[in-house]
Amino acid sequence: MKHLLSTQDLSATDAIRILDTAEEMAAVGEREVKKLPALRGRTVVNLFFEDSTRTRISFEAAAKRLSADVINFAAKGSSVSKGESLKDTAQTLAAIGADAVVIRHWASGAPHRLAATDWIDAAVINAGDGTHEHPTQALLDAFTMRRHWARLHGTESQGTDLSGMRVAIAGDVLHSRVARSNVWLLRTLGADVTLVAPPTLLPIGVEEWPCKVSYNLDETLQAGVDSMMMLRVQGERMNASFFPSTREYSRRWGFDDTRLRALDELGLKDTIIMHPGPMNRGLEISSAAADSPRSTVLDQVRNGVSVRMAALYLLLSGDTREAVPASAQPGATTQSTKESH
Amino acid sequence: MAENTYLIRGAAILGGDAEDLLIHDGVIAARGNGAATHEAAADATVIEAAGLVALPGMVDIHTHLREPGREDAETVETGTRAAALGGYTAVHAMANSNPVADTAGVVEQVHSLGRASGWVDVRPVGAVTVGLAGEQLAELGAMADSRAQVRVFSDDGICVHDPVLMRRALEYVKAFDGVVAQHAQEPRLTAGAQMNEGAVSAVLGLGGWPAVAEESIIARDVLLAQHVGSRLHVCHVSTAGSVEIIRWAKSRGIDVTAEVTPHHLLLTDELVRSYDPVYKVNPPLRTETDVLALREALADSTIDVIGTDHAPHPSEHKECEWAQAAMGMTGLETALSVVQETMIETGLMGWADFARVTSTVPARIGRLEDQGRPLEAGEPANIILVDPAARWTVDPYKMATMGRNSPFKGRELPGAVIATFFKGHPTVLDGKLNAPYRHPETASAVSGN
Numbered sequence: 001m002k003h004l005l006s007t008q009d010l011s012a013t014d015a016i017r018i019l020d021t022a023e024e025m026a027a028v029g030e031r032e033v034k035k036l037p038a039l040r041g042r043t044v045v046n047l048f049f050e051d052s053t054r055t056r057i058s059f060e061a062a063a064k065r066l067s068a069d070v071i072n073f074a075a076k077g078s079s080v081s082k083g084e085s086l087k088d089t090a091q092t093l094a095a096i097g098a099d100a101v102v103i104r105h106w107a108s109g110a111p112h113r114l115a116a117t118d119w120i121d122a123a124v125i126n127a128g129d130g131t132h133e134h135p136t137q138a139l140l141d142a143f144t145m146r147r148h149w150a151r152l153h154g155t156e157s158q159g160t161d162l163s164g165m166r167v168a169i170a171g172d173v174l175h176s177r178v179a180r181s182n183v184w185l186l187r188t189l190g191a192d193v194t195l196v197a198p199p200t201l202l203p204i205g206v207e208e209w210p211c212k213v214s215y216n217l218d219e220t221l222q223a224g225v226d227s228m229m230m231l232r233v234q235g236e237r238m239n240a241s242f243f244p245s246t247r248e249y250s251r252r253w254g255f256d257d258t259r260l261r262a263l264d265e266l267g268l269k270d271t272i273i274m275h276p277g278p279m280n281r282g283l284e285i286s287s288a289a290a291d292s293p294r295s296t297v298l299d300q301v302r303n304g305v306s307v308r309m310a311a312l313y314l315l316l317s318g319d320t321r322e323a324v325p326a327s328a329q330p331g332a333t334t335q336s337t338k339e340s341h
Numbered sequence: 342m343a344e345n346t347y348l349i350r351g352a353a354i355l356g357g358d359a360e361d362l363l364i365h366d367g368v369i370a371a372r373g374n375g376a377a378t379h380e381a382a383a384d385a386t387v388i389e390a391a392g393l394v395a396l397p398g399m400v401d402i403h404t405h406l407r408e409p410g411r412e413d414a415e416t417v418e419t420g421t422r423a424a425a426l427g428g429y430t431a432v433h434a435m436a437n438s439n440p441v442a443d444t445a446g447v448v449e450q451v452h453s454l455g456r457a458s459g460w461v462d463v464r465p466v467g468a469v470t471v472g473l474a475g476e477q478l479a480e481l482g483a484m485a486d487s488r489a490q491v492r493v494f495s496d497d498g499i500c501v502h503d504p505v506l507m508r509r510a511l512e513y514v515k516a517f518d519g520v521v522a523q524h525a526q527e528p529r530l531t532a533g534a535q536m537n538e539g540a541v542s543a544v545l546g547l548g549g550w551p552a553v554a555e556e557s558i559i560a561r562d563v564l565l566a567q568h569v570g571s572r573l574h575v576c577h578v579s580t581a582g583s584v585e586i587i588r589w590a591k592s593r594g595i596d597v598t599a600e601v602t603p604h605h606l607l608l609t610d611e612l613v614r615s616y617d618p619v620y621k622v623n624p625p626l627r628t629e630t631d632v633l634a635l636r637e638a639l640a641d642s643t644i645d646v647i648g649t650d651h652a653p654h655p656s657e658h659k660e661c662e663w664a665q666a667a668m669g670m671t672g673l674e675t676a677l678s679v680v681q682e683t684m685i686e687t688g689l690m691g692w693a694d695f696a697r698v699t700s701t702v703p704a705r706i707g708r709l710e711d712q713g714r715p716l717e718a719g720e721p722a723n724i725i726l727v728d729p730a731a732r733w734t735v736d737p738y739k740m741a742t743m744g745r746n747s748p749f750k751g752r753e754l755p756g757a758v759i760a761t762f763f764k765g766h767p768t769v770l771d772g773k774l775n776a777p778y779r780h781p782e783t784a785s786a787v788s789g790n
Contacts, residue, residue, distance in 0.1 A: 008544070087660050107662035108535075108546040109616030116615065117660075130664070132546030177546060204551070205543030 003115045003124040004311050007135045007185035012161065015188055019143050020158050021310035022303070028065065029306060039068035042316050045098040047089070048127075049075040049105040054277060055127050055137075058301070059102045062308035068316075071098070086110060090119035098122045100316055108132035108177075123315040131175045137276055138181035140307040142189055144300050145227050148272055163190035168220050170196035170253055171231025171284050172242075174203050178276045179231060183211050196220050198253060200242040217253055221262055228263075229274040230255050230285045246283055256286045263294070272296050345765060346370075348382050352390035352726055354716050356692030362395060364722040367765035371718050390726055393759055394692050397700040398430025398461075398723035400712050402522070402600055403497070403576060403648030404673065406432070406463070408454060409447070410439025415653040415743050417451065420673070421460035423651070423742035425768040427673040428758040430723040431462035431704065431712045436473070437498045443468035443479035445487035452489035459777030460768050464707055467491040469510045469521060473499050478510060485517040492708040495522035497576055498623075500558060502528050507562060511571035520598075520706060522574040523562055525583070526624065530554035535664060537610040537625040545613060547663065550625045552580040559583050563590035563597050574706055575599040577650050579624040581634035588643045598706050600648035601635050603679035604670055604748055608632075612748070618659045618666030619748050622652070639698060640689040646703040649676045653744020671744040675735060677727065678754035685729075686755060692729075722765035731757035741774065 001014065010018075028036055044063040046056050056072065063070045073093070086105075093101060100123040103111045108130030115124040128134040142162065149165050150157040167186055173179045173195050186193050193211035195202065206213055214220045221228070233253075235246055243249045250256060255273065263271050273285075273294045281287045290297060345366050351359040354372070361376035362369060363385065371379045401424065407415035417434070424432050434451050436442035442451060448465035455463020467484035471477045473496045484491040494514060501507045501523060510521050531554045536542050538549025559575055563586065566573035578584065578599045590597050604622065609629050612620040620626060638644040652669025659666050680699065684690040690698075704713025711721040732755055737747040761769035766778040 085657065085661055086665075105662065107664040109664075110662045112616040113662060116617070130546050180544070180546060203543035204538050204549060205540035208540045209543070 001314055003111075004135055004315060005111050005115055005124065005126045006133045007138050007181045007188070008133075010135075010185065010188060012188050015139070015142070015185060016159065016161060018139055018307070018310050018314060019146060021314060022139070022143050022306040023158055025309035025313070026303070026306040028309070029302075034065050035067060036065065037067045038313055039063065039066040039316055042068045042099040043071065043097055044068045044100045044102060044312065045071045045073055045093050046127075047073045047075070047093065047101050047103045049103070049110070050128070052104050052128065054301070055104060058304045059127060059308050061305050063312055065305070066309055066312055068312065071096075086113065087117070087119050090114055090117075094120040094122065100125060100312060102127045104128045106130055125311060125315065128177055130177065132177050133181045134177040135181050135185075136304070136308050136311055137178050138185040139311070140300055140304040141182055141229065141274060141276070142185055143303045143307050144274065144296050145191070145272070146189075148227070148296070152270055161189040162186060165191040165226045166194070166224055167191045167227045167229065168194045168196055168225045169229045169231065170217055170255070172201045172233050172237065173197045173206070173231070174201045175234070175237075176231050182229070183209055187211065194220055196253065198243055198249070201237070217259065218262070221259060221268070222266060225268065225271055227272050227274060228255065232276065232278065232280060233284045235280070235283070250283055254284050254286070255289045257288050260286065260289045260292060274300060276300065346381050346385040347762070347765075347767065348377060348385035348387045349390045349395065349724075349726065350377070350387060352393050352395035354395045355696055356394050359391065362716065362724065364724070364762060364765045367722055369716060369718055369720050369722050369724075372716065388726070388760065392730065393726040393728055395716060396428070396692060396696050396725050396727060397713055397716060398725055398761065398763060399428045399677070399699040400703040400707065400709060401429055401432040401649050401651070401673065401676075402493070402574070402646055402703040402706055403650045404432040404434055405437070405650070405652045405669070406434040406451070407653060408438060409450065413655050417454035417463060418458045419741060419743050420651070420653070421455065421458045421463060422774055423671075423673040423740060425460040425761050425763065426741050426758060426774060427675070428677045428725040428727065428761055429461050429673060430725075430761065430763045431464060431707075431709055433464045433466050433493055433707055435497045436466045436468040436495060441468050441472050442466065443471050443473070445480065445483040445489075448484050448489040448491050449487050456780050459779055461763060462709065462712060464493070464709065465489045465491055466493045466495050466497070466522065469494045469496045469501050470506065475499060475501060475503055475506065478506070478513065481510070481513055481519065482517065485519060492517070492519050493522050493574070493706070494519055495524065495576065497522065497524045500524050500526040500528060502558070504561060504565065508565050508569060511566055511573060512569045515571055518708060520572040520574050522576050523558065524576050525555045525558035525562065527554040527558050530557075534625070536613050536621070537627050539610065539628060541610045541613055545616070547613070552582050552627070555580055555624055556582040556586055560586050563587070563595050566597055567593065567595045571596065573597045577602050577605065577624055577648060578635065578644055579605050579627050579631060581631045584634050584638040584643055588638070591643065598645040598702070599643070600646045601639055601644045602648060602650045603672055603676045603683070605635055606632060606639070606683040607679050608748055616663050618661065618663050619670070619746050619750065621663060621666050621668050622670050622748075623668040636683055636687070636689055639684060640694070645698065646706065647676060647680055647699050648703070649673055651742070653742050654746050656745055659746050669746065671737070671740065671742050671747045673742060674740050675747060675749050675754065677758060678733070678756045679749065681729065681756040682754055722762050724762040725758055726760040728757045728759050729755065731755065733757060
């Protein structure tokens with residue numbers, strides 16, 4: 001595996017290998033000395049063109065636990081804000097000797113550009129690009145769900161997938177990179193995914209995705225859900241007429257106290273409530289739901305470090321590179337490109 | 342041998358039977374059996390054209406030459422060299438230069454740059470509104486009356502979206518037989534648009550440019566053209582729905598013409614999956630269904646002409662993130678080959694149809710009197726010779742245009758322009774630039790220096 005750009009091309013085998021490796025990394029995190037020498041002497045650059053303290057410190061902790069040297073490059077307040085191009089930035093990092101670039105960018109596809117061009121030869125990890133993908137978020141969500149699902153079935157997580165798990169993802173799917181990465185990955189792992197959103201916040205073309213689509217959160221809950229994932233909704237969307245008001249949004253698509261009680265009434269005692277954070281309490285999720293024993297919000301944060309350790313380890317430890325099939329390579333998207341004649 | 346006399350031996354005229362053509366003093370002196378025995382033929386340079394197709398010089402209704410203002414992207418000189426190599430003898434230079442071509446002064450500047458270059462006729466397009474701002478009509482009459490003789494007006498790149506302004510522009514240009522060439526793009530429906538809105542944009546997370554944003558403007562404009570009895574031209578039609586609306590308008594007798602670009606006849610939005618901005622263009626690459634509808638529409642004359650929308654950009658505007666990249670593709674040097682690949686090799690068209698959509702009709706839309714003429718004795722000698730059996734691999738770095746942004750890079754295409762005659766003078770010979778035509782007044786000006 002050379003890069004981690006998207007979950008769409010990730011095979012079930014690769015996905016499970018990352019999750020299994022993350023389980024081993026999680027064990028490290030429970031030790032008194034939370035550190036492995038695996039990436040000693042390697043340099044990981046966190047290249048952030050968009051503020052995201054949470055994701056950045058998660059990657060930073062992951063790289064440091066693997067003994068890598070970490071450079072944080074925040075594009076705001078740097079030469080980038082003075083007009084330096086992505087190409088020049090990438091070439092600069094290459095000259096400094098970066099072995100991996102963890103990139104967060106407001107433009108969809110920016111990590112693909114780093115991986116596909118000859119600007120830099122480092123491993124590229126997509127830490128969220130525009131409204132495209134956020135693969136490590138989906139992997140940490142899957143990791144969290146898999147532990148829960150394995151526990152319910154009385155098995156170890158290692159080697160298992162999410163077959164039969166019913167996952168609902170509710171919120172602003174249109175603008176969500178988390179939703180996209182989750183749909184592809186959860187489907188690959190065998191889960192049944194339902195997206196719940198107002199029609200204005202679903203992309204044209206969603207009907208071709210490998211999931212169900214619902215406009216009604218209550219009906220979705222009634223049909224049975226094992227994992228309920230709420231997406232962050234930006235209040236600004238209201239001004240662009242995606243929905244009439246935040247109150248109406250909350251009533252129809254928010255996970256409020258009534259819906260929290262409904263889980264009990266529906267006999268869904270093992271259903272977990274997930275959120276990638278940061279949460280808008282009172283908008284897409286009520287405080288009672290966010291703080292309930294069902295909530296896995298803090299588990300997700302904790303698991304994020306393990307999953308990112310696994311991704312860095314698998315990308316940067318040379319002996320496993322060849323084990324990943326060509327479909328995970330960046331060129332695969334262009335190869336599958338269809339042309340009309 | 343006389344410099345102004347060429348005997349073309351055995352070219353398939355419009356793809357038909359092999360015949361001779363004698364070019365003398367800027368006109369076709371003879372065609373067929375009489376050409377070789379014509380008195381002027383004695384001194385002629387003979388060009389053996391067996392296996393080649395003779396066609397009227399191509400006329401591009403939609404070219405961006407970038408001068409004045411963006412000479413780092415293209416100049417009139419480099420753009421018209423590219424045009425000659427691509428088989429063109431006339432191009433319409435779009436108005437979105439800097440300063441905008443919205444005054445007689447700017448269109449005359451572009452016109453004289455074109456005459457000084459001498460590779461093709463350069464016909465400036467005048468802006469519809471001052472500064473392309475969509476607020477106030479530019480001095481359309483002054484541009485029409487200028488030495489540039491502007492007949493095509495367009496805010497291309499920006500839609501004349503105000504319905505009242507569009508109505509007035511359509512009405513006003515009737516006074517001098519002008520035409521408004523509309524860039525059909527509803528601005529509110531395309532705020533932040535990055536690519537075609539559909540299955541691919543949903544996955545890629547790029548802002549959608551919905552087909553309806555084009556179709557709704559075309560529907561409005563054909564009705565406006567009907568209402569005020571004007572001539573409307575629709576730039577770069579890109580969707581199957583637009584085709585249906587134009588077909589309907591033509592069936593009602595509305596005076597509308599439409600163009601399609603070569604890239605919209607071949608490429609689809611699947612290419613955007615690479616996030617390579619060389620595929621970023623406006624209107625965006627659409628779907629396979631749209632591509633097939635556009636080909637069919639061109640074959641049945643619902644779409645009248647090919648327009649390249651040749652849009653060179655400096656490399657730094659493409660070597661970046663998709664969202665940051667400029668929209669546009671080069672096209673002058675690949676248009677013939679792409680149209681051959683998509684329309685002729687598919688059996689949808691013959692070379693006579695090719696001449697209609699690349700020369701005859703675009704010349705008529707632009708009111709170019711000595712372009713797009715039949716290849717007959719007495720007609721102006723704007724002629725190209727094409728080797729339809731040639732195959733070549735596109736290399737943007739070998740092109741005459743300054744733009745390296747060809748979406749066909751690395752692709753093998755059929756058909757090569759072997760020679761281009763502009764006013765009887767070979768601007769291209771053996772597939773290479775020969776020498777520009779010297780207009781009489783330019784020649785004397787040069788000798789006077």
